[in-house]
Amino acid sequence: MTRYTATTADDLAEMLDAIGVDSIGELFERQVPPGVRLSRALALAPGMPEQDVFAHLRDLAARNVSADDEVSFLGAGMYDHYVPALIDMLMERSEFLTPYTPYQPEISQGGLQVMFEYQTAICELTALPVSNASVYEGPSAAAAAAYMAKLHNGRSRLVVSAAMHPHTIQTLRTYAHGYGMEVVEVPMRGTHAGLDAGTTELEAWRAAIDSDTSAAFFAQPNFYGAVEDADALSAAAKAAGAADPVRADGDDRAPLVVCQVDPITLGVLRAPGECGVDVAVGEGQPLGNRLDFGGPSLGLFAAREVYLRRMPGRIAGETVDVDGKRGFVLTLQTREQHIRRERATSNICTSQALNALGAVVYLAWLGREGIVELGELLLARTHYARRQLTAIDGVHALHERPVVREFALRLEADVATVRARCARAGVNPGVDIQALTGREQDRGGLLVAITERRTRADIDRLRDVLAAAVAAEREAVPA
Amino acid sequence: MTRYTATTADDLAEMLDAIGVDSIGELFERQVPPGVRLSRALALAPGMPEQDVFAHLRDLAARNVSADDEVSFLGAGMYDHYVPALIDMLMERSEFLTPYTPYQPEISQGGLQVMFEYQTAICELTALPVSNASVYEGPSAAAAAAYMAKLHNGRSRLVVSAAMHPHTIQTLRTYAHGYGMEVVEVPMRGTHAGLDAGTTELEAWRAAIDSDTSAAFFAQPNFYGAVEDADALSAAAKAAGAADPVRADGDDRAPLVVCQVDPITLGVLRAPGECGVDVAVGEGQPLGNRLDFGGPSLGLFAAREVYLRRMPGRIAGETVDVDGKRGFVLTLQTREQHIRRERATSNICTSQALNALGAVVYLAWLGREGIVELGELLLARTHYARRQLTAIDGVHALHERPVVREFALRLEADVATVRARCARAGVNPGVDIQALTGREQDRGGLLVAITERRTRADIDRLRDVLAAAVAAEREAVPA
């Protein structure tokens, strides 16, 4: 017996008796061939009392520098937003925490309604008419969109803006190999300042997209924090990718325009549904989910109506019960693996229901006005931060595009050493761009993210610390 | 409107219209005389968003050195026991956290059953037949027992062992003034070692108790960690306090013997009900409650059957509903202030229901065997610690009585400075006894508490740090 099991000596005797075996061992001896039975104990540390496990995990936690321990400007996909306390409370309620997928709708109305509300919120946010109940996380959501595109139009090329998050591009490449699709990267305009630098190069985008292009991907804002001209990219993709010759039925095989969004920006930024986008995907972590060293979070997935029956993931739908009472069920399950098996629209099963609860509660908490106010605050602080930081000697804007909550700098100094210097002063100035992309053109790049938790005082502190670090570094290593 | 209120502009208009006033202001103008209306805003800091309040409270928390931040041997009434995670979860469930006193039993069976189970657990622990559902906390529980004694036997003296916790003695004095009772303190045997030192002086105890003594109080273990001879104290009190002449009805006016217990010791220590005690009171914090800088916690209160109808506080009782189904109600309410008013057995109303939940869940978690095992572990570690520490030069046992989980030392050095030295090494060696009691005889006294969280390695560290501190102190200030 452990603290989680409950077989008393009497229980054991009665149970073995009922089964008709002499020992638990016999159950295994009669079922597991001797050749594959493990004849020794697992080589694992012995079990521990709860307090010791807690102490050990706390010791490990103490060896991490979390967003509580420094003034952090890290972003690039996951952001240190404030998660209101009521989300913890709700996510920890047994009723939400411990059931599984709502296969029995009569006793799962709570979870199903949460999905339905989540879908509604994501549709509103993206201005797209349909949403699933979430997928794993951001980059794989893009890969799921690629599969949907393949199922939809049968084309074989995926055109991807190089200004997307490198993890998204890498993930798309991994999956595309399985799909038998080719990934074509569209370069972006040189990132070293200039008005349109840092965004997808429209001409190259147009050129890359052809009548075998299944889907075209860009991010808004993109990895460098820059606001893309989404309308132009969408229109160009549709035009360039039209069937050749254009089909009589209006070319419903045209490439899907897939936009990777940062949901927190959608209070102020033109929504995907407002600029010709077919599918919006994105990392949902900013919506009420913790950083958790990268997961679990959730992947957003919304689309135009026509894609509904090819969407991946769970979808909750409204219906009535035998008494005519409103209720919710998992719907369109014929898309899914447990029904459709090898012809499913996705292999996803266990997904991120609890994280989606966090997201919808967060959106309700922010509310209709709040998401706009928050967006405006981020705009203002980001603008301020960018001005403050680019005023530092040896620090330049990597691009001058509009930004919402994150922007890229170029340092005239080694980024790694500058970051280490800042860290010693208790400030994490942001992400080393080149370390993440591996691109030569990104050398010197620093990606700075702003959230509502980073006050003006924090930004001023970053300015001072960064200025000192860059200066010290330039002094130490004369250019 | 704040984030906690919900009056929209339309709501307000409709509501004022229904009431028939023009503004909220009018509601006050018509009801609150102008002379007592505040004509200015309260001088309070402006409100803050949730994240800022959180940040402020976190900053304050960071300015405290908690039991997480040092190796702490502080005790003296509250102890750093490990609180299992399931207690947090249960105490945070809305269903337990947010209702009030179960006045409507039909929709409060959860809370009432918890009280009933708590009472059962405390009866078991104390070996006494009746328990209430808890009172405020430890010392005031003793004062409540004094009131019960007064109501029971109408006598006017309270005899108190000086070896009790100073807060208990002080609280008894405060209340006794209200009760019109006199508090007589019984000295203890000199605390400087010797086999019986550190305990209540039996002869003085016997001498102090007379036929006007309403109740006699001692603590087990006492404030100095020493195990008292509870049987002897009880018997002596009963004998010395018998009515003079002894009444025909068997003297049911005899003084109540009240024992203040440390519940965590009752797995190994003879229970109050096993040594002639009438009433057991005590601080319940060690049972699954946090330190919380001293509260909220709960006060234990159990007694012999005869006192049931004079007990203070809520009591849950079992009954049946109209369908014959088992259920629980608040019972014997005619004792209470809301029914009995000025003749109530106590003025207590809001008490510590949630903390009592923590206590009973903790006891279920420890379980029948666990409370014994824990007691044995504490005995062994405490014994080890006492031996290790008294081996230090300049450190002596204050007494040599058996101890369970806490013991008193006498340092040949200034305690305050020694403690400060230890603190700098990350160890809080315990409570400065004299600082708490104010007694000259306690000079040099250090009270060291052991819990299951303080490992042998911690104790060894305390030994080394204390040895160094005492040595350094003796060097700095030659005796």
Add this chain to the structure above:
Amino acid sequence: MSTSMSPSSDTIFQKGGPGRRAFVCPELDVPAADAETLLPARFRRLEPARLPEVSEPEIVRHYVGISKRNFDLDSGFYPLGSCTMKHNPRLHERVAALPGHARLHPLQDPERAQGALQLMWNLQEALAEIAGLPHVSLQPSAGSHGELAGVMLTRAFHEDRGQRRHKVLTPDTAHGTNPATVTMAGLEVVKLATDAAGGIDVDDLRAKADADVACLMLTNPNTLGLFDQNIEQIAALVHGVGATLYYDGANLNAVIGISRPGDMGFDIVHFNLHKSFTQPHGGGGPGSGPIAVSERIAAFLPTPLVVRREVGAHGAENGASLSGARFDLDYGSAGGAGSRSIGRLRGFHGNYGCLVRAYAYIRSLGAEGLRDVSETAVLNANYLLARLAQLGVAEHLPLAYGELCMHEFVLSGGPMKRALQIQTLDLAKRLLDFGFHPPTVYFPLLVEEALMVEPTETETKETLDAFAEALAAILAEAAEQGPEVARGAPYTTPVRRLDEVAAAKRPVIRQALT
């Protein structure tokens, strides 16, 4: 979720089996010693405590199960008059749980508990400002504990002047804790009548206010939900005979930032942090009952008090202080607050965990937000009252006194009882079937078949409307179908009406164990 699914009433002691356990004891890491050395046999327990023997999953399922047999504020409207069942922000649970607060030992040295002491000091200041009284003690554990402190302070105040005044005036509408407290503090209750307007009968007061009166205890608005129109005159009368005025702060939610007890002439006020300041009610506590007092009472305050001292460069050195301030526990320095203290009322410093929550609340809302609290509380109560009138409920359940109300109101069930043959108790039980917690019933005592309704500010108009309609529906049901429906209620709760008489006659207050 359904009757059949709702767990049984078996207690945790009726579950489990021999040897089951949730606890794993940390290993014995010190040398073993023999039992007699560790604790001689004569001190050892004779019979083991028959605690439950259950696995962790059993504990979780048991308590989660029985929790579902509770109604709670997070699940529905809880207009329990006098109890201020307002929303409990979860932020407060989060901040109270921070290890720096939750795991701070009460005997930590003040220099190493500066955050806690600063919080307490800031809270003292805020409560003083809200009360309009200069000195605060955070020690009392709940309202009635605050009352006890207050009456003892009054007694000490008079005794200090060589007076042994033995009477305490309390209106007949007073909460039970008021008279109970008076007796415990060794004084005598003298009841004051209520006048036709629902306030103190000033003539009765005048007749009883003599040199033996130590104190008048009052809550204002009173338990009828009415602000006493004569409060200034009452204060003058009481002060005139040399007595003090005690303010029972249970109804403070009506007047925060609107009117201050100190400005009304009160000497002593207790706060119920679990009412006006959001400490969750926990099924009956914990609470916290700080008191604020006037200058003339300050010397008698319970100790320790939290004080703030300006320190120079020297004190700031150890890094423990903020902006030159250092916070400390004060045991009553000569002449100052607490210098002739009544003593301690409990161990340590009060219910700090509750103080954290109240402080977070005050910082969240600020002056403006707190005033909005009271404005909205009063608006909601008056709207509900008006809505009940619109629905014709007032015919059977008239307002007991007055026309408007402050944050709560008291209806009389007398006409209902006569016209419809159902009592307030029946109405309350029938409300359970409608998913509402009933109002406080049969209090205050002087109102026939009283129903005391306090909606609080955190409820929406929709909820108030739904509640009003439920009341109207129950009355209509009784009018149309007769009184039996209500008399048999509730029908949909985990248990139905319980036999309280039997429970009290032969009390079974613990699980029989074998």
Add this chain to the structure above:
Amino acid sequence: MSTSMSPSSDTIFQKGGPGRRAFVCPELDVPAADAETLLPARFRRLEPARLPEVSEPEIVRHYVGISKRNFDLDSGFYPLGSCTMKHNPRLHERVAALPGHARLHPLQDPERAQGALQLMWNLQEALAEIAGLPHVSLQPSAGSHGELAGVMLTRAFHEDRGQRRHKVLTPDTAHGTNPATVTMAGLEVVKLATDAAGGIDVDDLRAKADADVACLMLTNPNTLGLFDQNIEQIAALVHGVGATLYYDGANLNAVIGISRPGDMGFDIVHFNLHKSFTQPHGGGGPGSGPIAVSERIAAFLPTPLVVRREVGAHGAENGASLSGARFDLDYGSAGGAGSRSIGRLRGFHGNYGCLVRAYAYIRSLGAEGLRDVSETAVLNANYLLARLAQLGVAEHLPLAYGELCMHEFVLSGGPMKRALQIQTLDLAKRLLDFGFHPPTVYFPLLVEEALMVEPTETETKETLDAFAEALAAILAEAAEQGPEVARGAPYTTPVRRLDEVAAAKRPVIRQALT
């Protein structure tokens, strides 16, 4: 708590009112700039998102309310076959919530995330030992993600050897994620028959195992709850044609410390940390699906991997390392694991929060405790099976294959359907009225009217007995009163049987807004 009290199905979008809000925006503490400068109009949102407008109390009450319309593991028995609904220790939530874990940014420098990396490395080691395979990637987000990784690894393995094998063998009892994954990875499913004993039909396997076969995907015990008696022969056959063996770890709870996939001959294993290792199921996730692989597969693993390096005095200097070890993210160093990686499967490093919980579980139980898990899981399943036989349930619901079972078993509802005219669906729905979550139904597909029952090790004998009796009672009820009762069930749930056909025909998948 009662039907009338249970909240309505109004969504959060149907609540609230204009201007209500829970969020208070932090103040604008930087100089204001004009809108066009901050974000030109052509990039600005045209129509605002119609998010809810609700106060904080409304949010809490709404979601607490609807939560009560869920059945959950903490409230009752949940024998959902293949899902391992075991107790979720709350300790795991506590440790995962520690700021050092929960508030750690995934792009924190490895030197400043040593605790997290050490945890991941320790977990990799433990999972490797449990699987009997040397290399582990923690990246996959759930079981099916692990499967995808696994099939891609297989593909990469063969492609690396210049082979384009396109077939993947899966038994007809396989979980739907297996075939779905195969297609997504660009390979083809070839189904294997099940033999009379419930295992792989070895003859069928022999016939189909050719040089085009990339892989055999198997779970063992399989979805019938049976340990394949021919596993060694199967492995030999598959390896014989140069294919790999993939182990679907969903059923690992039967064999931890008893039998290891690696020792059975599997090359790739995925774990479901949300099944065998207590990550709470969350209403359908999050999960985590780490994979363990053999040496020959290691080079293709997704990156980054977590590695441990011994460092000398120099590296230890900065205080970030423990006992001379430093942990790092490795993107595939030459020749080693990940050196010819299939690439990334997602952002960042996997579902770290789930890893924390699984690690806490493994440290809590250790080798002995984990073996007890599987022993008890198998004991409980066999006991429940035996108890059903004792109660005569087996007559109508016979075990589909075999006599004993591992951690779960599959009953056939065929005889019940014929004798009593109720289907497995009816039985499942009627169970709801008895307070139980039904078993998995209609899976695996080859069993007629299948009921797949997995009690898990954390249930008590009392619970198993009660469940067996409920099944017996439902059958008796059908025998005595006819099939209508069960066919009309459930009766006591918040809603009754729902029209799924209508839902799919005209999908309404979001709240209509005005």
